[in-house]
Amino acid sequence: MVKNRNKVKADENSEEKILAAAKKVLFSKGYAGARMQDIADEAGINKALLHYYFRSKEKLFEVIFKEAIGKLMPQISSIFSDPGISFNDKIRAFCNSYISTWMEHPYIPMFVLHELHSDSGKGFLKLVEETRFRPVKDVLNSIEVAVKKKEIRKVDPHQLFLNMISLCMFPFMGSPVFRKVTGISDRQFDNMMKARVDEVSEFIIESIKYRK
Amino acid sequence: MVKNRNKVKADENSEEKILAAAKKVLFSKGYAGARMQDIADEAGINKALLHYYFRSKEKLFEVIFKEAIGKLMPQISSIFSDPGISFNDKIRAFCNSYISTWMEHPYIPMFVLHELHSDSGKGFLKLVEETRFRPVKDVLNSIEVAVKKKEIRKVDPHQLFLNMISLCMFPFMGSPVFRKVTGISDRQFDNMMKARVDEVSEFIIESIKYRK
DNA sequence: TCTATTTTTAACCATTTGGTTAAACCATTT
DNA sequence: AAATGGTTTAACCAAATGGTTAAAAATAGA
Numbered sequence: 001m002v003k004n005r006n007k008v009k010a011d012e013n014s015e016e017k018i019l020a021a022a023k024k025v026l027f028s029k030g031y032a033g034a035r036m037q038d039i040a041d042e043a044g045i046n047k048a049l050l051h052y053y054f055r056s057k058e059k060l061f062e063v064i065f066k067e068a069i070g071k072l073m074p075q076i077s078s079i080f081s082d083p084g085i086s087f088n089d090k091i092r093a094f095c096n097s098y099i100s101t102w103m104e105h106p107y108i109p110m111f112v113l114h115e116l117h118s119d120s121g122k123g124f125l126k127l128v129e130e131t132r133f134r135p136v137k138d139v140l141n142s143i144e145v146a147v148k149k150k151e152i153r154k155v156d157p158h159q160l161f162l163n164m165i166s167l168c169m170f171p172f173m174g175s176p177v178f179r180k181v182t183g184i185s186d187r188q189f190d191n192m193m194k195a196r197v198d199e200v201s202e203f204i205i206e207s208i209k210y211r212k
Numbered sequence: 213m214v215k216n217r218n219k220v221k222a223d224e225n226s227e228e229k230i231l232a233a234a235k236k237v238l239f240s241k242g243y244a245g246a247r248m249q250d251i252a253d254e255a256g257i258n259k260a261l262l263h264y265y266f267r268s269k270e271k272l273f274e275v276i277f278k279e280a281i282g283k284l285m286p287q288i289s290s291i292f293s294d295p296g297i298s299f300n301d302k303i304r305a306f307c308n309s310y311i312s313t314w315m316e317h318p319y320i321p322m323f324v325l326h327e328l329h330s331d332s333g334k335g336f337l338k339l340v341e342e343t344r345f346r347p348v349k350d351v352l353n354s355i356e357v358a359v360k361k362k363e364i365r366k367v368d369p370h371q372l373f374l375n376m377i378s379l380c381m382f383p384f385m386g387s388p389v390f391r392k393v394t395g396i397s398d399r400q401f402d403n404m405m406k407a408r409v410d411e412v413s414e415f416i417i418e419s420i421k422y423r424k
Numbered sequence: 425t426c427t428a429t430t431t432t433t434a435a436c437c438a439t440t441t442g443g444t445t446a447a448a449c450c451a452t453t454t
Numbered sequence: 455a456a457a458t459g460g461t462t463t464a465a466c467c468a469a470a471t472g473g474t475t476a477a478a479a480a481t482a483g484a
Binding site: 028029030031032033072073110112113114116117118119125128129133136140153156158159161162163165166167169170171173174175176177178180181182184192195196199200203204206207208 | 284337377378383388404418
């Protein structure tokens, strides 16, 4: 009678169930804090099955980590290298794409950045290299061009790039503290993030406007 | 002959040695990733001595975590509630104080925020409550006043506050990735952070200027 | 110097944790 | 229905880990 009592969709196969469960546990606890047993429980299967599908904790982690890293850079390289789009619109596209991604996957920023931060010798940082990061060069280049064409005021491309990422990404890493110190509810925070797409775009655009 | 071969100052007493070692290990690995043996090794003492001075891992963690939390809010509440200081100067004071703090303790943002993020049931979030967070109210209030007095353009206080924190704090959490994707050296990054104090201040001030 | 107290250590202990194994289960083919 | 091959499980195992204990070493007090 009670058939679908597991925490994951019943029609998923075991591998999918494991991946979904592993994401949930790893995203919230991190590699060191995650327990294989917790993942098995979450997936509603036996622990040995984890090792049947993914040899080890590290291997399982790697699969999920690689996918998460893939979301680090927004899929908008084409936009930034397109000379037909105004710089302001590029900023808007960036913020929109980036913040939307984190609204869908709010745990990924903390997960990825924490693992890379505490990566002592484990060499996960090299996985970052493997990921294509041409987009970064495109963005930096695009900023430089915009400055030269006096489309925006003079700024250090690296600093502006860091500002863009900070404004879009940080809120999802600091949300527990921010919610606590401001006392806002989950709903309010969610609304803030929705508003933030435009808010941040305009905040940046307003700041880098070229004024004669 | 070889007397001072430990990684910590020799003239420190054991308790201080342990605290210094625990900070180093905990800050870089996080609670779940830290090993009591690693802390003991780092301090150059026996593992049992850890438990002699601090009953348990959790207790030791709590001491260090509380101190770290204390640095979360800059010690500038007086500045923000002082009506004699221009809003722009308040921004400058905030960025200066905040970024300087993280340059001295670059591991704290990731450490504190990660623990609070993955705080499921452990109740470390309640330690945030115990810390005085009146400063937050002062900042939010100060923003509201500045908007009303048309000292700055109309902004959502919460969003601006979040922008300020994001711009100052994020770089120290994302530094490994940022360094990797941009290819800049440790020295360059350090210089960037030094420049960032003014860079971020002006970035914000420029964005929220009241323009008739 | 002898005693009492505090500090430090080596050796253990119990539990947790990632991982393995051999058997059971199940679906498909013959 | 029997054989086959992939899937799942219960029971184990060895190493790691947080924590304890009893004794040794150092320190202070008389």
